[in-house]
Every structure is written in structure tokens, then in C-alpha cells.
Amino acid sequence: MTQTVQENLPGSSPPPAHGHHKPTTWKTYFTFCEDHKVIGIQYLVTSFIFYLIGGALAVGVRAELATPQVDVVSRELYNQLFTVHATVMIFLWIVPAGTGAFGNYLLPLMIGARDMAFPKLNAVAFWMIPPAGILLIGSFLVEAPASGWTSYPPLSLVSGQFGEMCWILSLLILGTSSILGAINFSTTILKMRRPGLQLTQMPLFCWAMLAASALMLISTPVLAGAMILLSFDLIVGTNFFNPAGGGEPVVYQHMFWFYSHPAVYIMILPVFGMISDILPVHARKPIFGYKAIAYSSLAISFLGLIVWAHHMFTSGTPPWLRMFFMVATMIIAVPTGIKVFSWVATIWGGKLRLNSAMLFSMGFVSMFVVGGLSGVMVASVPFDIHVHDTYFIVAHLHYVLFGGSVFGLYAGIYHWYPKMTGRMMSELWGKIHFVLTFIGFNLCFMPMHWLGLQGMPRRVAEYDPQFATVNLICSIGSFILAISTIPFVVNAVWCWVKGEKAPSNPWNAISLEWQTESPPIPTNWEGDPPLITDPYAYGLKPGRKAIGAIRGSDLWAAKP
Amino acid sequence: MQGSTADTETMMNVAGTTAVDHHADHPDFRIFGLIMFLIAESMIFLGLFAAYLTFRAVSTLPEDQMPELELLLPGINTMILISSSFIIHQAEDSIKENDIKGVQKWFGISALLGIIFLGGQVFEYSNLDFGLTDNIFASTFYLLTGFHGLHVLVGVLTILAVLWRSREEGHYSEESKFGIEAAELYWHFVDVVWIILFILLYLL
Ligand code: HEM
Numbered sequence A: 001m002t003q004t005v006q007e008n009l010p011g012s013s014p015p016p017a018h019g020h021h022k023p024t025t026w027k028t029y030f031t032f033c034e035d036h037k038v039i040g041i042q043y044l045v046t047s048f049i050f051y052l053i054g055g056a057l058a059v060g061v062r063a064e065l066a067t068p069q070v071d072v073v074s075r076e077l078y079n080q081l082f083t084v085h086a087t088v089m090i091f092l093w094i095v096p097a098g099t100g101a102f103g104n105y106l107l108p109l110m111i112g113a114r115d116m117a118f119p120k121l122n123a124v125a126f127w128m129i130p131p132a133g134i135l136l137i138g139s140f141l142v143e144a145p146a147s148g149w150t151s152y153p154p155l156s157l158v159s160g161q162f163g164e165m166c167w168i169l170s171l172l173i174l175g176t177s178s179i180l181g182a183i184n185f186s187t188t189i190l191k192m193r194r195p196g197l198q199l200t201q202m203p204l205f206c207w208a209m210l211a212a213s214a215l216m217l218i219s220t221p222v223l224a225g226a227m228i229l230l231s232f233d234l235i236v237g238t239n240f241f242n243p244a245g246g247g248e249p250v251v252y253q254h255m256f257w258f259y260s261h262p263a264v265y266i267m268i269l270p271v272f273g274m275i276s277d278i279l280p281v282h283a284r285k286p287i288f289g290y291k292a293i294a295y296s297s298l299a300i301s302f303l304g305l306i307v308w309a310h311h312m313f314t315s316g317t318p319p320w321l322r323m324f325f326m327v328a329t330m331i332i333a334v335p336t337g338i339k340v341f342s343w344v345a346t347i348w349g350g351k352l353r354l355n356s357a358m359l360f361s362m363g364f365v366s367m368f369v370v371g372g373l374s375g376v377m378v379a380s381v382p383f384d385i386h387v388h389d390t391y392f393i394v395a396h397l398h399y400v401l402f403g404g405s406v407f408g409l410y411a412g413i414y415h416w417y418p419k420m421t422g423r424m425m426s427e428l429w430g431k432i433h434f435v436l437t438f439i440g441f442n443l444c445f446m447p448m449h450w451l452g453l454q455g456m457p458r459r460v461a462e463y464d465p466q467f468a469t470v471n472l473i474c475s476i477g478s479f480i481l482a483i484s485t486i487p488f489v490v491n492a493v494w495c496w497v498k499g500e501k502a503p504s505n506p507w508n509a510i511s512l513e514w515q516t517e518s519p520p521i522p523t524n525w526e527g528d529p530p531l532i533t534d535p536y537a538y539g540l541k542p543g544r545k546a547i548g549a550i551r552g553s554d555l556w557a558a559k560p
Numbered sequence B: 001m002q003g004s005t006a007d008t009e010t011m012m013n014v015a016g017t018t019a020v021d022h023h024a025d026h027p028d029f030r031i032f033g034l035i036m037f038l039i040a041e042s043m044i045f046l047g048l049f050a051a052y053l054t055f056r057a058v059s060t061l062p063e064d065q066m067p068e069l070e071l072l073l074p075g076i077n078t079m080i081l082i083s084s085s086f087i088i089h090q091a092e093d094s095i096k097e098n099d100i101k102g103v104q105k106w107f108g109i110s111a112l113l114g115i116i117f118l119g120g121q122v123f124e125y126s127n128l129d130f131g132l133t134d135n136i137f138a139s140t141f142y143l144l145t146g147f148h149g150l151h152v153l154v155g156v157l158t159i160l161a162v163l164w165r166s167r168e169e170g171h172y173s174e175e176s177k178f179g180i181e182a183a184e185l186y187w188h189f190v191d192v193v194w195i196i197l198f199i200l201l202y203l204l
């Protein structure tokens, strides 16, 4: 009987009040539900709504920048727009979507658990997000924060107390939610695996989540510390960061970047994991270099903690220290490169299925490489001194965050949508979405490299008229991007209700989450989940060389 | 679809259902989760300590404006907190013998010592001749000790909560002792943080 089995597996806590007994309906998603699948979808939909809001703010920013003069919005409003845009995109879209949505939905299914380690804590972590988001965005009604998503003092001490406090409180709530999430992810991965499943047999997404959780646990609290000090400066009148009162603004920068550099890996590692799991399925080939990808996630996680001051090359950091951070930063390109080469080797000579999930995955790899390369460029001190705080940085960060994280999240949605909803998405609309996104994205952000090299500063509402044409091109790209979300939203919503019914394993995938119904039953499996020790064993016929045993020379010699 | 199903199936490598171990209850991971949480907690303190040390290293505040601190009272307070850590540890032995009365005794003393510590700190605050916003070291002093004091308060409340629950017959036992272990672990954590804080603020 299911019941007895349930008691024997990790995660089989007594059935929670919701979900396990009542069938999941649309109403369940508005309740405090402890089922990890419900919570995952709650995270995904909520963060996507924030993505649309953040996108609308970005359209406001680009509309203002379409011409060199201040015309569409005032300078003050412009500052608020880009501040809230960035904060929403990072803290309310990419972080909750990558870790919260996919982490919660996939981890238990991938490791053969019935739920996360602490289901109630999980629901608490999710329900902290909507109020934090409403606080941040609602601040527009009075006065929104206006000192950038970095909120450097002394600027943030004079740019408006109300907005700044909304920003701080919102971040404190989101940070707490993120820490609670990380406690759940790490405990689940380390302790809740189906008996017999070893760490090195897990899908790579689980490794990536382990690495990301370590960063969330170690770095987020330091941001909270900075927020506490900053709010004392703002409200009580202490002078921790206020140079006018003997404080040290650079200490804030250190604390902020000790979180916010790792944060970029919190945003990209889960996506790395998803791509590592999507490519083999649609290329029908085993992943190339499983262990290299798994361990490079851990290496990125460790190195990510010791490179933060590369954001502070122009903040008076002494030369010897800049040297250290420059070298350490460049070293990160090594584990990152290992992943990129492994992905390329995975699709090399595969029988590619060019569906939406695959298109976005390959879009991810190519766009992320552009961002990674500009990353290595700005990691070099002499170069960075010239392009720091210019549009070159804006280009870099959008290639890694949009071309990287967002493309990857879209790939994940297209890939796991049938599992989550039990329905297929329209491939035609998916492809239209991809083409529009790809064109809009590159049109919007590629020219910014040039703008930055020519010296156009970031975070200003008006600029030298010589940059007018290129900025107009960027703005047109951003409008195409805005339009590109329409086919996606229509597709996702329509197919959820009316889409073709999905079989349990539409992609013929091997990993565990596909070996159950779509959508999975509340206990995830009837009886024991199967033990899958090689989730990537695609297309390996007896007598053929296993991909792990192939050398580089074989690869080049092989006919595709 | 290009990948053949047969392909997938032969390669699935699905081992037969291996014997699942037959524990009646699945293991309790809450202590593990608490340790994860304490890692995060220590990082807040580490961040604040690092900020404090950096302020010390770079600040140009004249020596004679540095806040003056008495050592006697905080010294006694330190002794109190350290001994409470040893005392609360006794409860561990008591619960191993299912001795709830023992647990209540040791937890009661620990809570009392925690309250005395907090009282001592309030007394110290009221006798200091500098205020929160006087200068950066005055601010860091109040912030660090206050933030730690908040944790002591949470620790005391946790201990009291365990005491409250232990009135119920059989709530805690040798097998079911998460609350006791958690309160103890948290208390040790608060204690260790204080020792570092004491060295940094008062001795260095
Ligand atoms: C090869 C890997 C990477 C290297 C070497 C690298 C290096 C850098 C450096 C040196 C800066 C500071 C430039 C400046 O402000 O003057 C920077 C900025 C930035 N990077 Fe990267 N990066 C890499 C990957 C990533 C990834 C994967 C992400 C996110 C997914 C990311 C997100 C950002 C963001 C958001 C900023 C701008 C922060 C701001 O000032 O607002 N980077 N990067």
C-alpha cells in the first residue's frame, strides 16, 4: 500500500493539512499550502508577474532614453524607475524564480523525496515574497527609492528617507525568505535523497542548487548586516557610512558586494543546472563531463565568495588588493568555461530536437558566452577603470542576467511545463517567442557595449546628443522585447487551460522527475520512486564508446 | 520525436526497488536545519565584526574621543554567560535518563542567568557616558552589544518555552528532545558570539 511505503521514505511526514488530501485546484495556489509542487508554481507565477512589472519599468527607462533630452519622465522619476526596475528584476524575479520556483518544484522530484525537508518553513518563505514586492513597488505611491539597486551611501542617505526605508525593509524580508529557502534546499539535497541515490548520481540541477544554497546561506546575512547599519544611519542618525559624520561609505560597498557578487551566482547557478539537464534530453546524448560540471559549480560557489571587490576597482581600493581581486575574478572564468565547453560537447553531434526549450538553451549558451567574455574584460583593472559606470557594464550585466538567467529560465519553463501543468505548450508560439526575444535582446543590449566604450555613463536620464541614434536603436530593441512576452504569456495561460494533454514523459527523458504522472500526484509517486543512477544515459548503445571515455581528439575526428 | 523509446528504456538503469530501511519514523532533520540557520546567523555577526574592525583600522577619530569602557561588570557578565553554557549542557544528560525534573532545573537556572546577563547589560548601558550617535565607535558598541542582546533575549525565550512545554507529561523524552537540543545549541551559539564580541569590543 502507498501508505506504508510513504512512511519509509524521507520526507513522508504526516500528510500536511493542504494538498495531500484535497485535490489541487486553482484556489490551492492562494493558500498556505505545504506541497513543494504548489509552492514551486506559486514562486514561478508570482515572480513572473514581478518580471512583467519590472519589464514595464524598463520600458519607462528606455522610453526616456530614446531621446537625449529629459522629456518622458522627470529626472527624479527616472532615478526611481531604474532603481526599482533593477531591484525587482534581481530580488523578485530571477532569485525567486531560479531558486524558489525550480528548486522547490524539481529537487524532491529529482532525488526521489515526497516533499522538501521543512514544508511549513517552505510555505513561510514563499509568503514573505508578495508583501515584500508590494512594499517595494507600492512605494511609488509615495516616493520610491532612487539611489540605484546598489544604494550606495552617502547618496542613499540623501535621496529620500521614505523610499530608501521601503527598499531596505523589502530587501530584509526577501533576504530572510532566501535564507529560509536555502536551509530547506541544502537539507533536502543532503538528507532527503531516496535511499541508495548517491550525490554523484543526482541530476546536475541538484548540484547547482547545493552550490547556490551555500552562497545564499553565507552571503545573504552579510547584506542583512549592511541593511541594519544603513537603516540606523537613515533613521537614528548614526554615522556608520556617512563620511560627514566620520563614517566609512566604502565599508558599505564591501558588505554590499560580499552579498551581491555571490548573488549573481545565486541567479545563474540554478540556471546552469537547468541547462545541464535540458541539453542532454533534447540532444539525446549523455551530458559531457558530469563530474566536471558538478564540481565546477562548487568551485564557482567558493571563488564567488572571494572576488567581490572587483566592483570596487575605482573606490580607492589599494593596488595590491585590486591585483588580488583581478586575478581571483579571472580564475572564475575557468570553472565557468568548463561548463560552457561541456555544454557544447554535449550537443556536439547530437540528434538535436530544435524545440522551444532547446532553442532557449542554445540561446542561453551563446548569449552567456558574450556576457562571460565582457566579464573577463571588466575584470581587468586597467580596462575597468575606463568602462566602470558606463553602458559597457550595463551591456555586460544584461548579457549574463538576461541572455543568461532569463533565457535559461524560459528554457526551464518550456521544458518542465508539461510536468508542472500536465499540458503541452504550443511549439509554434514558443518559437515566435524565441525569435522575438533573441532579436529584441541583441538589438537592445549589443549596442550598449559601444556606447560604454565611447564613454556614455550609466544611470543618467539625459546624454550627449552624439549617442542619440544608437540609444534609439536600443530603445526599439527594448520595445520588441516587451512585445515578445505577449506570445509567451498567451501561450502559457492558454495551454494551461486548453493545451494538448501531456503524457507523463513527453521528451522521453531519463531523470526521475519524468518517471511519474504529469502533473505528479501529491505524494509524487505511487509506491517507491525508481532508483535512477545515471540520469543522463541517453543513446548509449552496447559496444559504443561512453562519452565519458572519449578524448578530445576523438571528438574532433568523429563525424557528426 | 527522435530519441527512441527503446533507447530510453534500456538505458534507464532502474535498479529494482532496493530494500528501504524500515524505520517507523523518518529521521528528524530539524537539528541539521538549525545548524544551517546558525551558519547564516554567524555570517551576520561576522559581517558586523568585519565592519567594526575595518572602522577601527581606517577611522581617524582622535584617541581621546574613543568610548571608555569599564571591564568589571562585563567581565562578570561574561562569566555568567559562560557558566550558563555549562549548566544548560547538564540538561542533555538529564534527558538521556528521561529525567524531566533535571531538565527543568538546569533550564531554569540557565534562563535565570540569561536574565541576569540582560539586566547587567541594561545597567551597563544606563551608566555609560556616551550615547548611540556620539561617534562611530559609540554606535558600533551599542549596535553590536544590542544585536547580541536581542539574541540572548530570543535564547531566554526559547528556554522558557521549553520549560513551559515540559510541564506536559511526556512532551519531552529521550526519543523526542528536539526542543531541548535546539534551545541548548542556540544558547551555546549566543555564548560563543559573546566571547568573540567581548574580546573585540572590550579587550582589543
Ligand atoms: C566570467 C564571469 C564574470 C566575470 C569575470 C565578471 C566580472 C564583472 C566585473 C569585474 C564587474 C564590475 C564592473 C564594474 O562595475 O566596473 C561586473 C559587473 C556585474 N556583473 Fe559580472 N562577471 C562575470 C559573470 C557575471 C554573471 C554570471 C552575472 C550574473 C548572472 C554577472 C552580473 C553582473 C552584474 C549585475 C554587474 C553590475 C553590478 C552593478 O554595478 O550594478 N556577472 N562583472
Ligand SMILES: [Cu+2]
Pocket (backbone or CB within 6 Å): A260, A261, A264, A307, A308, A310, A311
Ligand atoms: Cu561581481
